[in-house]
Amino acid sequence: MTDTSPAERVEQLTAEVTRHNRLYYELDAPEITDAEYDALFRELLDLEERFPELARPDSPTKRVGGRPLDKFSQVRHRTPMLSLENAFEEGDIGDFDDRIKRFLGLPATEAIPYVCEPKMDGVAVELIFEGGFFSLGSTRGDGFVGEDVTENLKTVRDIPLRLSGETPPDLLTVRGEVYLPLAPFRKFNTEREEAGEPPFANPRNAAAGSLRQLDSRITAKRPLHIFCYAPAEVEGIEFGSQSDFLTRVQLLGVPVNPLARKVSGVSEVVAYYQEMMERRDDLDYEIDGVVVKVDPFSMQRDLGEKSRSPRWAIAWKFPPRQATTVVEDIVPQVGRTGVITPVAHLAPVNVSGVIVSRATLHNWEEMERKDIRKGDTVVVERAGDVIPAVVKVILEKRTGGETPLAIPEQCPECGGTVVRVPGEVAVRCVGLSCPAQIRESLKHFASRRAMDIEGLGEKYLEQLLRLQLIRDVSDIYYLTRADFMQFERMGEKLSENLLNAIENSKKRDLSRFIFALGIRNVGEHTAKLLATAFGSIEHLENATTDELLSVREVGPQVAESISDFFKSEQNKKVIERMLAAGVSPSVEEKRIGGRFTGKTFVFTGALTRFTRDEAKKMVEGEGGHAAGSVSKKTDFVIAGAEAGSKLEKAQQLGVRVLTEDEFLELLK
Incomplete structure (x- = not known):
């Protein structure tokens, strides 16, 4: 900012961020890291907030969305958007x-x-x-x-x-x-x-x-x-x-x-x-x-x-991707997070070239709404999902012998407690040792987007469970060659490959490790935000609710899920066993153990002691987060000369305001 005017910098950043967006989203050929991109984006966002008259109508910051609307206004089309006549055969x-x-x-x-x-x-x-x-x-x-x-x-x-x-x-x-x-x-x-x-x-x-x-x-x-x-x-x-x-x-x-x-x-x-x-x-x-x-x-x-x-x-x-068949049974299926889903087992039927024998009923509320029962004749459809869905029941085909499936009082896999959280449609098993949850958790943990343990797919995981060689994900890191040699048709080379894949997974990124843990409401994107904010699994495990809420895009529901996960002594033991086995999720060293961990800083006004990029690096180097706007989650505002609306908002919210020199004192 010392060599270029705000207007020139906005033009530079707009062009640069737009180019990197195209490289990332269209060409799948990024040239910079996510952290470097975030720095450019936040600098542009900050400049546009300080100088709104400089914000271009094609600014890439428009992609992130704005404040919520009360309602949509109406638009009259200059020429009507007509519908098309349909044809169904040649x-x-x-x-x-x-x-x-x-x-x-x-x-x-x-x-x-x-x-x-x-x-x-x-x-x-x-x-x-x-x-x-x-x-x-x-x-x-x-x-x-x-x-x-x-x-x-x-x-x-x-x-x-x-x-x-x-x-x-x-x-x-x-x-x-x-x-x-x-x-x-x-x-x-x-x-x-x-x-x-x-x-x-x-x-x-x-x-x-x-x-x-x-x-x-x-x-x-x-x-x-x-x-x-x-x-x-x-x-x-x-x-x-x-x-x-x-x-x-x-x-x-x-x-x-x-x-x-x-x-x-x-x-x-x-x-x-x-x-x-x-x-x-x-x-x-x-x-x-x-x-x-x-x-x-x-x-x-x-x-x-x-x-x-x-x-x-x-x-x-096209001909509809639907067919008529009979529901031979309705079976409750337990997923990774304990959600119990009713699944219809069908008389096999050909639906647009694929033999279908199962269909998801999604949840009990949906099943009851459609009144789907064992023995019903139903219409099933393949419409964008892997598992087809039941569209409707053909009531005219009912004989009176059809039976509905009640919500289970106990988990069908482990016999544990089943709960239905108020405000949710999901029915959940809360048993910590539920084998179905363990099976799905293992699959998720080893999957490509998580720890990416190549070769350790469903077939081998099933054998490990059947042989009682693993009870949770931490056991993966204690498997030996002798364990794998108990498998059907397992050779020395294959067992060596599996052990190497397990060893290689010990150094995965922290964000992938967090995602692999299967914390409810924490997907890949949120896992990256948490990894950036806390820098280590230990810091995340000990984070307070306020510290979690200070992470951008983390709301009360996600914060509660994370807190609940780490309150579990069993979950803590699983993580401790993995770390003891040598699992060491890789992170940027600058983010580990910093004095600013969990703290959010906002820089405003004309800075003379350092640039905004330098300030951001200093904050993140100590585990903190440099934000572009002031909110009640902000811990410090560093105000340079001619600080404007951000300084006023900080004063209104009671956020601590520092000079550049006072900020540098915090780093000593």
Whole structure:
């Protein structure tokens, strides 16, 4: 800040953070560490708070979400967002093609140029860019009036806050589909179930729920994506066709589906549809059909629209991924965190090419709402989840012999106590030695995203449990070659590989170790925040509730889960045994045992004794956290010359204010 003005620094940081975002999120090729990125981001955020007039409309800080809204305002679409007519079989596409030729007076033998695109099963939105900047985003609503979800859409990293190119169009309005990829959807639902919250029925519902959050900071935590598929009102640019739009809009930074393709005539439409049917299960997002559009915009204008749909486009839907079968049994299943889930065992049935014999019923509240009983004839569906779900009961098929499954009074695995926490839908076993929880905890602990013990999969863990060689995760680090040689078909080389993998896992990052412990409500992201804040498992174990709450993004529920976990003497013993066996989660040495552990500092005003980056390093070097804004969780505010609103807020909240010299005295 001594060599450049605030305005110049904001420009530098905006460009730099934007570039690193692209390297990380789009190219999967980061050049700097997370800590280095956080430092740049926080510096930009701090400058924008001090000099709000310098904040650019395309600033990457817009991605994190803002203050919660009271409600969404309404937006009237400049041109209606129409729905599409549906086709369900090849003959419907032939009829569609015939209608177009008759309407335009074309010969029956002419091959119409079409563009085919996967029909995304997401949430339709409209994006408006004015002067090259993203200015307004809204939902489809009733096609004429939608809801203003601009702040939430700014958190979708696919959406450019500023269009690419030196001369962007004066006005560009595009329609698109926001979606949640399948892997994050499954993880999200698992976390909701473990937290006692009802899961989303499918990725579309999850995307819709995320997009309609009044608090955009919640939306920012959910990995939403978008593909844009059509222009609306534009000025300063002209598109000659749908294929031209898809090609040129990408150059402006607007994402489109790479599977979209220009074809000629009905036969090529049919071939595309069949190809998408085959590729459907390999995609990382849900599609429920193919959209077929006449390519030239001149032909689209001539064809026009009917009352609610265009004449020039049609949605050819895939056959439903549903089937009818019988619930042969309902079995309670115990998960890693003790949540007991009812699972339907079904008469095997083919659902879109996959034999299904089990379906999740999610929880007892959901099962009771749908009134699913043993012996029922039901409709099952594969819709974005690994385990299919029961959609509904066919009541007409009931004979009177069907029986519901009551909430168990004891754990079906260990006979331990079962509780239902007020305000939650989850039913939990609280038995610390429950074998089902141990089995799932071991799987989680050894998994790739946790301690990544290569080769130690479910098959070997089951044998270790059956042979009573392990009772909890700490026992993994006391296994010997002789233990593994008791396995079926185990050789010297394989046992050596397993032991090496266990040994290598002893030096995993602290954040992965925290995540591997399976603390309720602590996912990978929160584990990283905790590792950064406390620097060692010992410091985290001894943290007070106030210290936990001082960590950004850690609220009362998460803090309570962490405290409860470390209050357990059994959990403490498990961790002690692992540390005694040589498990030493790697952390940056500067964060261990610092005098500022659990303390939050905010720097404001013009600093002369050190730069903000230097101040941040000094704080984090002693285990503290350098924040960008003042709150009741702030411990110290270091005020330089011309300190403004942050100093005033600190004084209002009674936060201790220090000069730069007084801050340096703390370090002596």
